[in-house]
Amino acid sequence: MKALLKSPWVFHLSTGSCNNCDIEILDCLTPRFDIERFGMLLVGSARHADVLLVTGIMTRQSAPAAKRVYEQMAKPCVVVAIGSCSLGQGIFKGSYNAPIPVDEVLPVDAYIPGCPPKPEAMIAGVVKLIQKLQGAK
Amino acid sequence: MAEKRRTIIPIGPYHPLQEEPEFYKLFVEGERIVDIDVRIGYNHRGIEKLAESKHYDQIVYLIERICGICSTSHPIAYVQAVEDIMGDIEIPERALYIRSIIGELERVHSHLLWLGLAGHFLGYNTVFMWAWKYREPVLDIFEVISGNRNHYAMLKPGGVRRDIDDDAIPGIIKILDDLIPVLDMFKGAVLDDPVLAARLKGVGILSKKDIVEYSALGPVARASGIEIDVRKDEPYAAYDRVKWNVITQQEGDVFAKAVVRILETYESISIIKQCLQKMPKGPIDAELKDIPPGEGIGHHEAPRGETFHYVRSDGTNSPVRHKVRAPTFMNFPTFKASVIGERVADATIILAAIDPCYCCTERMSVIDRKSGKQLLAGEQLIKLSQERTKEIARKMGRS
Known part of the structure; x- marks a missing residue:
């Protein structure tokens, strides 16, 4: 777990988002915020990732695919839900295609609220999670 | 064989x-x-169906979340559809100008975003980083105007929800002016780079005939020499009150599409600056009466092409049908x-x-x-x- 926290690699999974949380995640990587300074890297495959960032409501069609992506990840790993939609379905609550919230499909470890959360909020959320995990060992 | x-x-x-x-x-x-x-x-999130269960004012927030990148295009089209149902409503001038400003700011940020992603796909990660770096000041403008970097919640039937502060205008104009040399740099980097030219010219060509057959829209159509732009063809907001050009290219390949997007960004900046200078003082929203039974349409030239909304009302608080046609839906089959x-x-x-x-x-x-x-x-x-x-x-x- 210690090795995982030194340089967490993240994989980004959109399960039915409006794209906004996704571009804000990408924003974290670009020069203004640049989380690569801390060894965080967005990777192209869930198999290489330590942290799974989930955005958006869990749509009917996405749920099985999201589950498979989670199963592909090397354990131990961390799941972070980003944005109002993945926290409590947000404005899409009651939609026929959003049967269950994200945290009933995946074991979510941290929630970052906002629509969309600012890059600063995302960074703060991940830092808090890392500190908590370090305390727990 | x-x-x-x-x-x-x-x-x-x-x-x-x-x-x-x-x-x-x-x-x-x-x-x-x-x-x-x-x-x-x-x-798929079932937005059209959800819209039937929400009030006319609430729907603006819902359809803003159709897409995070064109998150003001859908509301502009939608409020026009609702105003079309009401018929005789008069939108204050200032609100029309603010709508155009927000619409064009969105085009600037969306085209820079695309340029960055395109650079990434081609292995020019510097372009990706730089385009996104220079996109940040545009998001700062949004934050000044609306309080949020994305999802601006500026629109409502009958006008806009927030005014642009006069004190903020010089700052906004300065950020936009600083963007011009950046765009010059990108233009030079894309148009004069022989590698990019060899890589993109003649690739993925869409002929005029293809565009007409597939009914493609927006920059995709304009890159193939078809001058189609709702802002010009059927002006709304303040687009007929300012001077600007529709950008077209003839080749129809990936290179032409990139050129159209870069040149369009210049036009957008010019539109925003003209709007900020010409914007009259006054109220920003009109008082609304009850929405009568009937149907209305609205459209907006989103960064990707024409967004079209259709709303049918039965005189109650919620529409009976809300239909959205996004530009990618038309560009997809190409x-x-x-x-x-x-x-x-x-x-x-x-x-x-x-x-x-x-x-x-x-x-x-x-x-x-x-x-x-x-x-x-x-x-x-x-x-x-x-x-x-x-x-x-x-x-x-x-x-």
Whole structure:
């Protein structure tokens, strides 16, 4: 777990988002915020990732695919839900295609609220999670 | 003669190529793509149905979340549809100008975003980083005006929700002025770079005929020489009160699409500056009466093409039908014309060239899944694309 926290690699999974949380995640990587300074890297495959960032409501069609992506990840790993939609379905609550919230499909470890959360909020959320995990060992 | 062996290359649904889940199947013979199949629906959220259960004012927030990148295009089209139902309502001048300003700011940020992603697919990660770096000040403008970097919540039927502070205007104009040399740099980097020209010219060509047959819209159509732009063809907001040009290119390849987007950004900046200077003082919203039974349409030239909304009212608080047609829905099928016959390495940039936005486009459909044998994983495909750029650079002695 210690090795995982030194340089967490993240994989980004959109399960039915409006794209906004996704571009804000990408924003974290670009020069203004640049989380690569801390060894965080967005990777192209869930198999290489330590942290799974989930955005958006869990749509009917996405749920099985999201589950498979989670199963592909090397354990131990961390799941972070980003944005109002993945926290409590947000404005899409009651939609026929959003049967269950994200945290009933995946074991979510941290929630970052906002629509969309600012890059600063995302960074703060991940830092808090890392500190908590370090305390727990 | 034995039939040639076809290989299926699946891309997606979760794939680093795009931020959103979608599923392409490329059918290839050797290096050449012979057919393409697209499966979407991973992002379908039932927004049209949800809209029927919300009030007219609430729907603005809902449809803003159709798409995060064009998050003001849908509201502009929607409020116009509602105002169309009401008929005789008069929108204050100032509100019209603010609508245009927000619409154009969005185009600036969206085109820079596309430029960055296109650079990434081609292996020019510097372009990606720089385009996104210079996109940040535009988001700062949004934060000054609306309080949020994305999802501005500026629109409402009858006007806009927030005014632009007079004190903020010099700052906004300065940020926009600073953007011009940046765009000059990008223009120079794209137009004069021989490697990019060799890589993108003549790739993924859409002829005028293709555009008409597929009813493609926006920059995709304009890059093929078709002058189509709702802002000019049927002006709304303040677009008929300022001077600007519709940008067109004749070639229809990926290069032309990039050029159209870069040049359009200049036009957008000019529109915003003119609007900020010409904007009259006054109220920003009109008082609304009850919405009568009837139907209305509204449209807006989103960064990707025309967004079209149709709303039918029965005189109650919620619409009985709300129909959304996003630009990607029309531009999507052009893949059939542009990708087939091209090399696998070029597929990523051709698919990206229409600036697809799936969260706008998702439609409900029942699909049958047949799995193809996976030969190339997603990252390898991007790598292939980046290697092809390097190969061209090497041939030209520029590596």
